[in-house]
């Protein structure tokens with residue numbers, strides 16, 4: 001991805017190095033209950049809400065900003081450019097539809113973070129909190145994406161941001177609040193099915209961003225789309241579950257299979273149109 005000359009977003013909030021005082025037990029390095037393993041990406045905010053009730057954040061010690069390596073500095077810079085590029089994309093698309101786009105804030109954190117959706121931990125992966133309209137990411141996720149999920153490349157990293165921004169777009173379009181309301185009305189299995197559709201739509205929205213980055217701003221290099229598709233494929237629920245448990249249980253899928261994630265990203269990438277991302281009314285996923 002040709003990103004270095006890109007605009008930097010002014011909506012990045014750097015909370016790396018912050019600490020929490022909640023339920024501190026004094027002394028020692030923070031150990032956190034890892035309630036969620038295996039869902040590294042695009043966490044359902046409801047899960048975070050639940051986790052918020054269970055999580056005990058035990059963290060103490062100096063609150064110095066951790067020493068930032070050159071790699072981390074570059075990653076933070078990269079994230080800021082990608083965020084700005086999503087802003088350009090969605091500002092333009094909303095304007096074209098006669099609406100105005102409220103840009104999300106992106107919070108960089110390290111280890112754990114407090115959001116309106118509750119406490120979240122790095123191990124859960126990046127997420128979007130509809131309550132405060134912010135995207136949260138611990139940059140260490142990118143190391144996992146590359147090393148553990150076999151999805152290297154800057155465009156794979158950009159896709160992660162674009163997917164979370166996709167959830168923000170859903171929030172602005174009122175889709176998130178509809179989901180929240182449905183959560184209280186339907187069974188868990190039904191809700192999981194809806195959640196898959198929500199995730200696939202966010203993937204499609206990420207594809208729309210890629211479409212614009214490619215055709216409007218020409219920042220996409222050969223091989224980039226393949227990187228994003230590979231990332232989408234590596235982080236499908238089936239693949240993640242298989243990696244972590246050795247088997248898959250489709251009933252608990254909440255993000256979609258690898259093939260579905262690839263398909264919906266491609267759909268957005270090819271059409272560049274929001275209307276093409278209606279996973280909720282699609283005949284098949």
Ligand SMILES: [Zn+2]
Pocket residue numbers: 041042043163164167199202
């Ligand atoms: Zn997601």
